[in-house]
Amino acid sequence: MTKTIIRFAHATFGFPGVIALQDISLDIAEGEFVGVIGPNGSGKTTLCRAVLGLMEPMGGSLQIFDCACQELRCHHRARIGYLPQKGTLDRNFPITVLEAVMMGRYGALGLFRRPTGRDREIALDALNNVGMQDHRDSALGGLSGGQQQRVFIARALAQQPEVLLLDEPTTGIDITTQHSVVDLIRRLHQDLKLTILLITHDINMIRPHVDRLVLLKTRLYAAGPPDEVLRPDLLRQVYGKDLVITEKDLVIVEDYHHHR
């Protein structure tokens, strides 16, 4: 029987005066590839922060690795590799690719322990996994957006995580690179048997790869195989527009009729 790694039980998260996620109940099993979708402001990033143990539930509970999220200690967090939303990186920030990936080891090492040759090997292995081994001494700021995303995925992998949490990994990079990043994530899921929680707006891009989709808009509207979740009635409720699923794409109805 597959073990549940993350369990939301009627969990509510937010800030004073704002409910970002309400009454969420969801189990994520070990080795699952789950895509989280929903419009802007639907609570996707809050879900991310909650899983990282950076937010406490206002109601209900969230268990991660059999531990209440508010009791998550640093060494638990190190078991979750996290790729944040692509921010603006100062191109002149003095850091090499290998130095950035080595940072993935710091949480797992804990305080007062210096990185060893073994940590360097793990970091180099992570770079190898994302195909960036030839860039290890390059300046991070000199890489393209897609290459930087690969480096940050390598940093997450250097933690040797059990869960990989990816917050909009394809945003802000060109279409060809988006496909290569998604292919990389799919390969990591298959080869390393990682549990993957991927937050995205790009439904078409991830639909063929995920085991389940989670549809959010403050509340959890649906969670299941993509075909069950991407129903026009559910999508209309969440996105406020008529959406239709074609063989390959998910398009807004008026555009669909226009182009047909």
Add this chain to the structure above:
Amino acid sequence: MVEMLAYEFMQRSLLAAALVGAVCSVIGVFVVLRGLAFVGAGTAHAAFAGVAFAYLVGLPPLPLAVVFGLVTVWITGVMEEQGRMKLDVSIGILYTATMALAILFIGLMKGYNAEVYGYLFGSVLSVTPEELRAILLLSLIVMGVLLAFSKELYFIAFDQEMAEASGVPARRIFYLLLTLVALTVVVSLKTVGAILVFAMILIPASTAYQLTHSLSRMTAYAVTIGVASAVGGVLLSYVWDLPSGPAIVLLATTLFFLSVLLSPKRLRRVTVG
């Protein structure tokens, strides 16, 4: 040139300058990368207010400089963390408020106190053996703590939220950094003075920033530049009879502009330096 090194006061001055140059430039790396440049300025003026208060009430100046510096830097940290206002605004308010306190304390003193002004403008050539021991002790503490927590400090300088998410106790490390900034300022007060200590934190690290794309190399370059500027400045001030604080800072500034001209980052294609 060699005979001046026979004077004990010159030996003390050069050692104090080298220590201050090293400790300021290392902490400066984290200050510059974490975007806390003006925290140094605000803390320096708070520490000077502590010195002025100590002379007013007849207490030893360094402990009160530490207390005033720490309180100010921690308030700055809370304001930054809570995001109630922009960091430059909160530092600006604390910077001017603590300077006003310093002026108030000086105004309440009876007569002119040259020693207080020594802390404002710096007078490395008059460092006493006791002051040198205090500088040495505080420098060793700051450098030791920086070394012990360097990997965490680098991580929060690069991305504090990511560090927290990866299992680094980023918030506590951030406050540790602020505490070390305050201690560094106090270490440097007598040598370069409250007005110029900020420059010693900022300039060597910013010079090193121009020269490399590697964190570890940036730190090594910053220490070299900081020590060279501080020692070189003291020697220039002795040879040409210049005030030591400005000589140190202006030498560091010259190196900074040279680094801007020679920076590999000015090249179109980025290469690792």
